Amino acid sequence: MKIVQYPHPALRHVAKPLKAIDAEVRQVAGKMLELMYEAKGLGLAAPQVALPYRMLVMNFAGDADQKDQECVAINPVLVEKKDGTEEGSEGCLSFPGLYQKVRRAKTVVVRAYNLEGQLYEMTAKELPARLWQHEIDHLDGTLYIDKMGPLGKIAARGALREFEQKFRKAQEKGEIPSDADIEKMLKEIEEKM
Ligand code: CO
Numbered sequence: 001m002k003i004v005q006y007p008h009p010a011l012r013h014v015a016k017p018l019k020a021i022d023a024e025v026r027q028v029a030g031k032m033l034e035l036m037y038e039a040k041g042l043g044l045a046a047p048q049v050a051l052p053y054r055m056l057v058m059n060f061a062g063d064a065d066q067k068d069q070e071c072v073a074i075n076p077v078l079v080e081k082k083d084g085t086e087e088g089s090e091g092c093l094s095f096p097g098l099y100q101k102v103r104r105a106k107t108v109v110v111r112a113y114n115l116e117g118q119l120y121e122m123t124a125k126e127l128p129a130r131l132w133q134h135e136i137d138h139l140d141g142t143l144y145i146d147k148m149g150p151l152g153k154i155a156a157r158g159a160l161r162e163f164e165q166k167f168r169k170a171q172e173k174g175e176i177p178s179d180a181d182i183e184k185m186l187k188e189i190e191e192k193m
Contacts, residue, residue: 001028001031001032001035001049002035002049003035003039003044003048003049003093003094004048004049004050004094005094005095005096005163005166005167006094006095006143006145006160006163006164006167007163007164007167008050008094008167008176008182009179009182009183009186010047010048010050010051010052010182010186011047011048011094011138011141011143012141012143013047013052013141013183013186014052014139014140014141015045015046015047015051015052015053015054015055015138015139015140015141016052016053016054016190016193017054017075018053018054018055018074018075018193019193021074021113021115021116021117025053025055025074025115026115028046028049028051028053028055029055029057029072029115031049032044032046032049032055032057033057033059033070033072035049036057036058036059036093037059037064039093039096040062041062041093042058042059042060042062042127042131043056043057043058043059043131043134043135044056044057044058044093044135045135045136045138045139046139047138047139047141048093048094048138050182050185050186051189052186052189052190052193053193054074054075054076054139055072055073055074055075056071056072056073056076056112056135056136056138056139057070057071057072057073058070058071058072058073058128058131058132058135059071060127060128060131072114072115073110073112073113073114073135074112074113074114074115075112075113076110076111076112076132076135076136076139077110077111077112077136078108078109078110078132078133078136079108079109079110079111079121080108080109081105081107081108081133082105082106082107082108082109083105083106083107083125084105084106085103085104085105085106086103086104086106086126087101087102087103087149088101088102088104088127088130089101089102090102090130090134090144092134092143092144094143095143095144095145095159095163097159098145098156098159098160098163100144100145100148100152100155100156101148101149101152102130102134102144102147102148102149102152103147103149104129104130104133104134104147105129105133106125106126106129107123107124107125107129108123108124108129108132108133109121109122109123109124110122110124110132110136145160
């Protein structure tokens with residue numbers, strides 16, 4: 001398992017709800033947390049490791065030693081957005097080095113299952129609220145580049161072109177499967193879910 005980068009098709013694939021939380025799902029969550037900490041990220045969504053699962057891992061402090069800040073969310077739902085919106089800088093592990101301002105709701109209420117299969121509800125503000133919105137978007141194939149303001153989008157153009165060229169070159173060399181083969185793999189995983 002590894003973190004895939006834009007424009008990998010898994011990032012645009014709408015993820016499917018998990019029907020059971022079994023040993024495999026727990027193992028995937030553990031591996032995702034490991035990858036997230038290695039990459040020094042605050043959050044990682046399953047589509048970023050090319051799995052079409054509605055699952056997220058986060059650490060609101062971005063610190064592996066602060067386990068109380070760690071959060072696994074299975075089939076998360078954004079219940080409510082409130083307190084207006086706020087612009088803030090965002091990055092994404094699938095776009096290394098690209099930071100731009102994105103406008104998000106200041107406060108969100110979210111609901112999800114944990115790895116024990118218990119449903120929980122959480123009210124998140126500021127950075128955690130931003131993180132939840134960014135990560136839940138991933139499950140619908142929505143990326144922060146879609147939500148940047150007009151100036152941010154222009155500023156990001158060069159970086160996106162570089163990501164695209166690098167990805168297509170890796171596909172030509174056979175280091176990454178073709179888009180069609182990736183879609184086929186995602187469908188196969190969904191059929192086994
Ligand atoms: Co992201």
